[in-house]
Each structure stands twice: as C-alpha cells, then as structure tokens.
Amino acid sequence: MSDRLPEAIDPSLFEFAEFDEGAGERIGYSDYSYWKSTFKVFLKNRMALHLLIVLIALLLFTFVQPLLPGQNSPTKINIDPATSVQMRNKPPDSTFWFGTNSIGQDLWARIWSGTRTSLLIGLIVGFFEMLVGIIYGALWGYVRKLDRAMTEVYNVLNNIPTTIILLLMAYILRPGFRTMIIAMCLTGWLGLARFVRNQIVIIRDREYNLASRCLGTPTRRIIGRNLLPYLVSVIMLQTALSIPGTIGWEVFLTYIGLGLPVSIPSLGNLVNEGRLIMMSPDLRYQLIFPTIVLSIITISFYVLGNAFADASDPRNHV
Amino acid sequence: MIRYVLKRFLQSMITLFIVVSMVFLLMRLLPLEGYFGDGYDKLSAVQKTAALERMGLLDPWYSQLGHFYLKLARGDLGTSIIYRRDVPVTEVIAPRIPYSMYFGITATLMALVLGLTLGVFMARKKGKTLDRAGTAYIVLINAVPSAVYLLFIQLYGTSLFNLPILFDRYRVKSWILPAISLSLGGVAGYAMWIRRYMVDELNKDYIKLARAKGLPEKLIMIRHVMRNAFVPMAQYLPAAILSTISGSIYIESLYSIPGMGGLLVDVIQRQDNPMVQALVLIFSSVGIIGLFLGDILMAIFDPRIKLVKGEGAR
Amino acid sequence: MADIAEEIVLDVKDIVIKFNLRGQALTAIRGTSLDVRKGETLAIVGESGSGKSVLTKSFLGMLDKNGWVDSGSVLFEGQDLAAFRDEKPWLSIRGKKISMVFQDPMTSLNPLKNVGAQIAEVYALHRGYGAKQATAAAIELLDRVGIPEAGKRHRQYPHEFSGGMRQRVVIAIAMACAPRILICDEPTTALDVTIQAQILDLIRSLQREYDFTTIYITHDLGVVANVADRVAVMYAGKIVECGSAEEVFYDPRHPYTWALLSSLPQLGIKGKPLFSIKGTPPSLFKTIEGDAFSARNPYALKIDFLREPPRFQVSPSHWAATWLLDPRAPKVEPPEIIRNLRESRQAQDAWFSGSKA
Numbered sequence: 001m002s003d004r005l006p007e008a009i010d011p012s013l014f015e016f017a018e019f020d021e022g023a024g025e026r027i028g029y030s031d032y033s034y035w036k037s038t039f040k041v042f043l044k045n046r047m048a049l050h051l052l053i054v055l056i057a058l059l060l061f062t063f064v065q066p067l068l069p070g071q072n073s074p075t076k077i078n079i080d081p082a083t084s085v086q087m088r089n090k091p092p093d094s095t096f097w098f099g100t101n102s103i104g105q106d107l108w109a110r111i112w113s114g115t116r117t118s119l120l121i122g123l124i125v126g127f128f129e130m131l132v133g134i135i136y137g138a139l140w141g142y143v144r145k146l147d148r149a150m151t152e153v154y155n156v157l158n159n160i161p162t163t164i165i166l167l168l169m170a171y172i173l174r175p176g177f178r179t180m181i182i183a184m185c186l187t188g189w190l191g192l193a194r195f196v197r198n199q200i201v202i203i204r205d206r207e208y209n210l211a212s213r214c215l216g217t218p219t220r221r222i223i224g225r226n227l228l229p230y231l232v233s234v235i236m237l238q239t240a241l242s243i244p245g246t247i248g249w250e251v252f253l254t255y256i257g258l259g260l261p262v263s264i265p266s267l268g269n270l271v272n273e274g275r276l277i278m279m280s281p282d283l284r285y286q287l288i289f290p291t292i293v294l295s296i297i298t299i300s301f302y303v304l305g306n307a308f309a310d311a312s313d314p315r316n317h318v
Numbered sequence: 319m320i321r322y323v324l325k326r327f328l329q330s331m332i333t334l335f336i337v338v339s340m341v342f343l344l345m346r347l348l349p350l351e352g353y354f355g356d357g358y359d360k361l362s363a364v365q366k367t368a369a370l371e372r373m374g375l376l377d378p379w380y381s382q383l384g385h386f387y388l389k390l391a392r393g394d395l396g397t398s399i400i401y402r403r404d405v406p407v408t409e410v411i412a413p414r415i416p417y418s419m420y421f422g423i424t425a426t427l428m429a430l431v432l433g434l435t436l437g438v439f440m441a442r443k444k445g446k447t448l449d450r451a452g453t454a455y456i457v458l459i460n461a462v463p464s465a466v467y468l469l470f471i472q473l474y475g476t477s478l479f480n481l482p483i484l485f486d487r488y489r490v491k492s493w494i495l496p497a498i499s500l501s502l503g504g505v506a507g508y509a510m511w512i513r514r515y516m517v518d519e520l521n522k523d524y525i526k527l528a529r530a531k532g533l534p535e536k537l538i539m540i541r542h543v544m545r546n547a548f549v550p551m552a553q554y555l556p557a558a559i560l561s562t563i564s565g566s567i568y569i570e571s572l573y574s575i576p577g578m579g580g581l582l583v584d585v586i587q588r589q590d591n592p593m594v595q596a597l598v599l600i601f602s603s604v605g606i607i608g609l610f611l612g613d614i615l616m617a618i619f620d621p622r623i624k625l626v627k628g629e630g631a632r
Numbered sequence: 633m634a635d636i637a638e639e640i641v642l643d644v645k646d647i648v649i650k651f652n653l654r655g656q657a658l659t660a661i662r663g664t665s666l667d668v669r670k671g672e673t674l675a676i677v678g679e680s681g682s683g684k685s686v687l688t689k690s691f692l693g694m695l696d697k698n699g700w701v702d703s704g705s706v707l708f709e710g711q712d713l714a715a716f717r718d719e720k721p722w723l724s725i726r727g728k729k730i731s732m733v734f735q736d737p738m739t740s741l742n743p744l745k746n747v748g749a750q751i752a753e754v755y756a757l758h759r760g761y762g763a764k765q766a767t768a769a770a771i772e773l774l775d776r777v778g779i780p781e782a783g784k785r786h787r788q789y790p791h792e793f794s795g796g797m798r799q800r801v802v803i804a805i806a807m808a809c810a811p812r813i814l815i816c817d818e819p820t821t822a823l824d825v826t827i828q829a830q831i832l833d834l835i836r837s838l839q840r841e842y843d844f845t846t847i848y849i850t851h852d853l854g855v856v857a858n859v860a861d862r863v864a865v866m867y868a869g870k871i872v873e874c875g876s877a878e879e880v881f882y883d884p885r886h887p888y889t890w891a892l893l894s895s896l897p898q899l900g901i902k903g904k905p906l907f908s909i910k911g912t913p914p915s916l917f918k919t920i921e922g923d924a925f926s927a928r929n930p931y932a933l934k935i936d937f938l939r940e941p942p943r944f945q946v947s948p949s950h951w952a953a954t955w956l957l958d959p960r961a962p963k964v965e966p967p968e969i970i971r972n973l974r975e976s977r978q979a980q981d982a983w984f985s986g987s988k989a
Contacts, residue, residue, distance in 0.1 A: 013935035014960045167586045172347045248463035302461035523739035532727035621789045
C-alpha cells in the first residue's frame with residue numbers, strides 16, 4: 001500500500017534529526033501523588049461535599065451556640081413571669097425556637113447541649129476504638145506467634161452479645177457518662193481490629209516486606225511505614241462509621257433506662273423523651289427536632305466515611 | 319469431615335464455656351441491693367441473708383459455678399428466682415420463643431427476597447436512579463439508629479395505613495407492621511452485600527470468558543454472576559435464622575409482642591441470675607452454632623474450600 | 633512456513649478505537665488496517681500499551697464499556713463487525729465464528745463450575761445440544777486437547793487442574809464449535825516454559841485438524857518465531873510493519889522493529905551491554921504529530937516529526953511505514969544485531985543447501 005506523495009516535500013526534511021534521548025522519557029511522565037488523587041476523587045463526590053459542609057457548619061454551631069447572645073441554659077426550668085407557672089410543652093415560637101419540653105426546659109438549648117454530649121461520647125469512643133483496634137489488629141496480623149492466642153481472645157469476646165456486655169457494665173458500674181464510654185470502648189474495637197488484621201495478613205508476606213525484614217528493619221517500623229498506609233481507608237471508614245454506631249448504642253441504652261441521667265441532655269435522652277409523647281400530634285415536635293439533628297449527624301458521618309474510603313482506594317484514582 | 323465437625327464442636331464448647339462463665343461471674347458483681355427491688359430497706363438483716371442464701375448467692379463463686387454446670391449437665395437450665403419465682407426457666411422461655419422466631423424468620427425470608435432482588439437490580443443498573451435510590455435507603459437504615467426510624471414507622475404506619483399499634487395474635491393486621499419493621503435492616507444489609515459482590519464478580523476474568531463464549535448478558539448474570547456472588551453470603555444465613563430466637567428488643571417493646579426480646583433486659587434489670595445465665599447460654603450457643611453451620615454451608619457451595627482447621631477469626 | 637494464503641477472512645480497514653477515560657478521550661487505535669488470511673497464523677507483536685489487545689477485542693465486540701469504534705470497518709463473512717450496535721448480532725459470532733483464548737488460565741474459568749459444564753455450555757448454546765449430548769461432546773473434546781482421564785476429570789473444578797491443563801480447557805471452550813478464527817491473547821505468558829511449547833503445539837495441531845485461522849497477540853518474539861506465518865508489528869495504536877515471519881525477522885525495515893528485535897537478550901553481543909529502547913511510548917490522549925516512534929528513534933528524519941509515514945512495499949507480502957524507505961531518504965544500515973541475525977540466517981541457509989547436495 002505505498003503512497004505516491006501528492007505534493008513535493010522539502011528534500012532537507014529527509015536529513016537525520018537530532019536524537020534527544022531524554023525526549024522519550026518526558027512524553028510518558030505522569031505525576032501521581034496518592035493524597036492529591038484521594039483529595040481530587042473525594043472532591044468530585046458532590047453529595048459528600050455537601051454533607052461535609054453541612055456537618056462542619058453543624059459542628060461549629062454546636063460548639064459556638066452557648067456563646068451566642070440570648071441563649072437559655074439547657075437545664076433551667078423556664079417559668080412564665082406573669083403566671084408563675086412552668087412553661088411546659090410550648091410549641092416553637094419566637095422565644096423558644098424549638099419549643100419547650102414537658103417540664104419547661106428550652107428544647108433548642110437542650111438539643112445543642114445534647115449534641116455536644118453525644119458527639120463527645122462518640123469521639124472519645126471512636127478514638128479509643130481506633131487506637132486499640134489498630135494496635136491489636138496490627139500485632140495480631142503481623143506477629144505470627146501471637147496469632148493463635150489473639151484469635152482465641154477475639155472469638156470469645158466476639159461471641160458475647162454486645163447487648164449483654166453493655167447491659168451488665170451499665171448495671172455494675174451504674175449508668176452515667178463514664179460508664180457508657182467504658183462499656184462502648186470495651187466492645188467497639190473488635191471490628192476494626194479484625195479488618196486491620198485481615199489486611200495485614202494479606203500484605204505482610206509481600207516481597208517488599210520480606211525485603212525490609214531481610215534488611216533488619218524493626219517490626220514497629222515495618223508496621224508503621226510499610227503496612228499502615230495501606231490501611232488508611234479501612235481505618236478511616238471504621239472510625240467514621242463508629243460515630244453513628246455509638247450514638248445508636250447510646251439511644252438503645254437510654255431506651256432501656258441505662259443511659260445518661262436526665263440532668264445531662266444527650267440525643268438519646270431527647271429522643272426517648274420525645275418518644276414518650278409522640279402519640280399526640282401537637283407535642284410531636286419534641287421528637288422531630290432531636291431526630292432531625294441526630295439523623296443529619298449520623299447520615300453525614302456515614303456518607304463521609306464511605307466517600308473517603310472510596311476516594312482513598314487507588315483503583316478509583318485518576 | 320467427621321474430624322472437622324468434632325474439632326469445631328470442641329472449639330465451640332470451649333468458647334461457650336468461657337462466655338457463659340464470664341457472664342456468670344460478671345453477674346456476681348452486681349450490687350446486692352438489686353436483688354430485692356424496692357423492698358430492700360424494709361427487710362431485716364436476717365431476712366436478707368435468708369433470701370440471698372435461698373438464691374444461692376452466699377456460696378463461694380467457684381461452688382456456685384460448679385453447681386450451675388452440674389445442673390446443666392443434667393439438662394436443668396435453672397429456676398427463675400425473681401422474674402417468675404420458682405418457675406423453671408424453660409417454662410418461662412418456652413411460650414415466648416415462638417413469637418420471636420415466627421416474626422424473625424418471616425422477616426428474614428422477606429428481607430432475603432426483597433434485599434437480594436433489590437441488590438441484584440442495583441448492581442445491574444449501577445449508577446442509575448434505582449441504584450441511587452437503593453443506596454439512599456441503605457444509608458438511611460445503616461446510619462440512623464434503628465430505635466429512631468422504627469419509632470417513625472410505627473407512628474406513620476399506624477396513622478397512614480390504619481394499622482393497629484399493639485400486637486394481638488388474633489388480629490392479622492397487627493402482624494404486618496412489626497414484620498415489615500423487622501425486615502428493613504435485613505433488606506438493606508442483603509442488598510448492599512449482594513450488590514457489592516456482584517460488582518466485584520462482574521470485573522472478573524471468567525466473566526469475560528463467558529462473554530467471549532457468546533452468552534447473552536442476561537444468562538451471564540443469572541448463571542455465573544449471581545450464583546457466584548451469593549456464595550459468600552450463604553455463610554451468614556444459618557446465623558441469621560437461628561439468631562431470630564433472641565428477638566428484637568425495640569420491635570417487641572414498641573408493639574408489645576410477648577417475645578424473647580425484652581426478656582433479657584428485664585431479667586438483667588431484676589438481677590434474676592438463673593434467667594440471665596440461661597438466656598446467655600442460649601443466645602451464645604445459637605450464635606456459635608449459626609457460624610458453624612454457615613461454614614459448612616460455604617464448604618458445600620464453594621468447592622475450593624477444604625474444611626481443614628477452623629480458619630481465622632470467627 | 634506455509635505459503636501466504638490468498639483468501640482474506642477478516643479485513644480491517646482504517647479502524648479508529650477510542651476510550652473515554654475520566655472525561656478525556658484516548659485514541660487507542662489511531663487508524664490502521666490489517667488483513668487476515670484464511671488458514672494462516674498471524675502474530676501481532678508490540679509492547680504493552682501498543683493496542684494489540686484492544687484491536688483484537690474489537691473483533692469480538694469485547695471492548696471495555698468506555699470504549700468504542702470511532703470509524704473504520706471490520707469485514708467478516710460479508711458483515712461489518714464495527715457497525716454492530718448492541719449485543720444481539722455478536723451472539724452469533726462470539727464462541728461460534730470467532731473465539732478467544734485469554735492470558736491467565738488461573739482466573740479465566742468459573743471457580744464454582746466444573747470444567748465439563750463450562751465446555752458443555754458452549755455446545756448447548758450454539759449447537760442446541762441437550763444436557764447428555766453436550767456433556768459427551770465436552771468429554772470428547774477434553775480428551776482431544778490432552779486432558780487425561782477425561783471421563784472422570786470433566787466433573788472436577790478448575791482449581792484441581794494445573795495451569796497448563798486449565799489453559800487446555802480454555803482452548804477447548806474456544807474450539808468447541810469450530811470457529812473460523814481463534815484469537816490467542818498471550819496464551820502462554822502465564823505458563824512455565826516447558827508447558828508453553830505444549831500449548832503452542834496443541835493449538836497448531838488443532839489448527840491443522842479443524843482448519844481455522846489463528847491470531848496470536850504476544851510480546852514474546854520467541855513464541856512468534858515458533859508459530860507465526862505472518863507478523864504484524866504494532867506501536868502506539870498503529871501497525872508499523874507487516875510481512876511474513878521470515879521477512880520481518882531477517883529483513884526488518886522499520887526502526888521500531890529493529891529496536892524490538894535488538895532487545896531480545898538472546899541476540900545480545902557478547903561483551904556489549906544489552907540493548908533497550910530508551911523512553912516510553914507516547915500518551916495517546918493527545919493527537920500525535922508525525923511518526924509516533926520518532927522521539928525514541930535514533931534514525932529519525934526531520935520529516936518523521938512532521939508527517940506520518942505512509943506504507944512502503946518492500947516485497948508483495950512485506951511493507952513498513954517508515955520514511956526511511958522513501959527513495960529520497962538516506963541509505964541506512966540496520967543496527968549490528970539485526971545484521972548479525974541476517975548473516976547468521978544466510979549462513980544457515982548456505983549450510984543447509986550445502987548439506988542437501
């Protein structure tokens with residue numbers, strides 16, 4: 001299939017060109033950075049982005065709220081100065097933006113206070129779970145000698161229904177802020193530990209780890225530098241999901257009567273208080289407002305956790 | 319095969335022993351006042367000691383533990399001491415189990431059918447409206463605590479569809495809402511998992527080969543993808559069905575269903591040790607047996623799995 | 633090596649295949665043509681990313697979801713395969729008229745179905761055999777491809793076979809309905825060297841028996857030397873040289889073919905460093921000016937950077953797309969390694985013809 005060239009071509013073009021060895025390398029270059037790509041993919045997820053903004057706004061507001069002017073105390077029982085009667089079950093109006101509850105407390109203040117409490121619990125438990133889960137899981141997966149023992153421990157702990165542990169802990173230690181945190185920390189780290197261990201078992205025998213071991217790299221450095229970065233997505237996902245989980249357990253314990261005392265508002269408390277009067281339509285707002293805030297928080301963490309895990313998976317990278 | 323079964327059985331027994339004993343001992347840490355409810359202050363010291371003695375709580379812990387296991391070996395699950403005085407545990411539990419299991423199994427079956435169907439369609443129409451809607455549903459169910467959305471279902475379910483709030487075994491309509499509520503979580507779970515597994519399978523090489531054979535997409539989906547994606551889910555099925563015995567605390571209390579759900583909370587609250595121990599024993603055994611059956615089921619479905627040691631963490 | 637057959641069984645004309653990657657369009661095949669002759673064994677060689685797999689996937693409509701044939705035609709049995717829009721027309725081609733053998737036998741088979749069933753499926757699908765008949769045919773075929781005790785082993789699962797055995801099963805699946813063209817995408821790359829030879833022999837004997845055309849895709853020139861009648865060399869989405877195996881090996885004309893052959897470790901000259909082509913293939917996201925290989929080509933002429941070279945015939949069966957073959961280009965000797973190859977071939981020829989006398 002040779003062509004007859006239609007136009008005349010400058011004969012000088014048939015001389016040899018300068019051969020630049022570097023040019024061949026340059027055309028194929030790609031500048032890939034793991035974190036930059038993770039960031040990029042995450043930002044492309046519009047839903048996650050919107051929720052992130054909403055969540056950040058909500059969180060900021062939660063902590064700023066008591067400093068704003070004109071806010072009531074969440075525990076103060078408001079009394080109508082004219083009649084000296086407690087202002088109970090007042091629907092939302094200009095003084096009480098979310099209304100009052102059955103003993104006259106400002107629901108608006110209570111909700112934000114409750115959110116603070118619940119978030120605090122969630123963060124503490126989440127942090128603890130992350131710490132213990134990673135350490136246990138990493139050792140479990142990497143150090144072969146410990147595998148049998150740690151697996152047995154895991155099996156036993158896993159087979160005790162969480163409900164039972166939480167209930168027993170609550171009864172033994174008496175319901176309260178500290179008890180709840182201790183109880184949930186005891187049960188929560190198992191999931192992350194298992195994920196971490198499974199991932200590590202998969203990568204620990206890969207050649208680059210073998211090479212590190214041959215070079216005499218100490219175990220803790222291998223775990224920290226070679227293995228953990230692989231686990232970032234799993235860890236972030238589990239930690240983000242633990243917050244809605246913790247709030248769920250808090251609601252459960254409060255439902256049973258083993259939650260925080262009424263004097264400390266929490267989302268669990270508020271939902272349960274609302275539940276008691278949910279059948280009368282005019283009082284329903286006492287259930288709906290806490291539920292909306294709770295839902296926004298739990299859904300945001302859930303979606304953000306998943307979005308980050310997806311973004312940090314190199315298969316989704318540009 | 320027999321060796322494997324025996325080995326697992328032994329492992330399960332040991333785990334069960336540890337679990338039950340741990341709970342047994344934990345219960346002994348509960349405050350003594352709790353055994354008496356409100357009437358504590360009114361009793362004299364002698365009466366208190368007599369009552370504790372009768373409940374077998376004054377013996378040293380190892381003798382208490384020993385007695386428990388001896389009785390167990392004879393098939394005696396104990397007698398309730400507070401919840402229903404002097405009634406054997408089995409009698410207390412027996413009438414409640416059918417309610418929990420009936421609802422549980424119906425809900426599990428419904429969840430399987432609906433959830434798997436939803437998940438399969440979501441995987442096939444990945445990224446389209448159905449997938450997004452399904453994902454929104456899954457997010458909602460997973461993120462929001464069940465206590466919360468179950469409340470709203472009862473609230474609006476009863477008013478919008480004119481369904482009864484409380485359960486009554488003779489009114490068929492009152493069965494509907496609890497059963498549906500119970501299945502919601504399962505639908506979300508099964509849909510999410512089968513969708514994930516299917517999407518994973520769709521990328522595999524043997525699917526490309528199936529396509530190169532000239533198989534139409536539909537047949538590939540049914541014969542190869544769906545069947546292979548279902549296999550990892552099989553291991554959770556026995557556990558799901560067996561664990562219905564523990565009942566759902568929320569649903570049973572929301573609709574006043576006399577099942578096993580609220581029982582555990584009640585008996586812990588009242589510190590009725592024999593009841594608690596028996597329930598823990600039952601629930602844990604059910605969990606362990608469920609896992610065991612699940613592993614066997616997997617070995618049946620997946621020819622690659624050889625039942626050698628009990629693999630990894632269970 | 634057989635004579636070059638005349639009847640064209642697959643005719644690819646000016647085909648352009650594009651992919652949509654994260655919003656950008658990548659041109660994987662930049663307009664190339666190829667004719668496949670009846671009964672021959674054609675090898676398509678090139679580096680990873682040259683587009684050889686993509687090209688053959690288009691013959692089966694198995695491009696990834698984000699790929700499409702932008703222009704050009706693929707004529708087969710009077711139909712233009714490139715014009716097929718949905719799945720339906722492909723169902724009578726795939727597995728029946730054109731078949732494919734994939735690279736990795738470990739993952740090519742469904743792990744949860746026994747091998748007999750996977751072969752029987754093809755018979756049931758394309759020939760309408762009932763269950764018993766299909767199974768019997770599958771057992772017979774398993775025997776033909778060299779699986780011992782086929783009568784028993786057809787019920788076994790893929791993981792119970794070795795890599796070489798599995799590849800035989802995959803070949804059996806592809807051959808079941810006697811297709812006209814068999815495409816083998818790196819069929820031996822994942823196998824041991826000793827097994828490689830067996831698989832190539834199997835395909836060769838099947839080809840003789842069933843009289844089909846084979847297209848090999850490979851980057852392993854050793855495989856090519858073993859089996860190919862004709863060779864097509866691909867680079868950056870285009871075929872740059874094509875001819876009989878003899879011609880391409882012993883009288884290559886395109887600088888890329890020179891570079892490719894020079895990289896063979898077996899042809900290395902003792903005492904000198906092994907040759908490797910500097911640089912990497914160009915990005916296919918942008919339109920390429922001139923000859924795609926020019927940046928890495930020490931023999932590049934100035935015009936290579938400006939205008940794409942047309943195909944120049946070296947012999948009726950051999951052409952190369954390089955400006956070096958233009959009458960106005962300077963005369964260039966191929967690199968030392970290539971000359972050595974040619975000389976050793978000529979020496980061999982002389983020795984053989986000498987000994988025949």
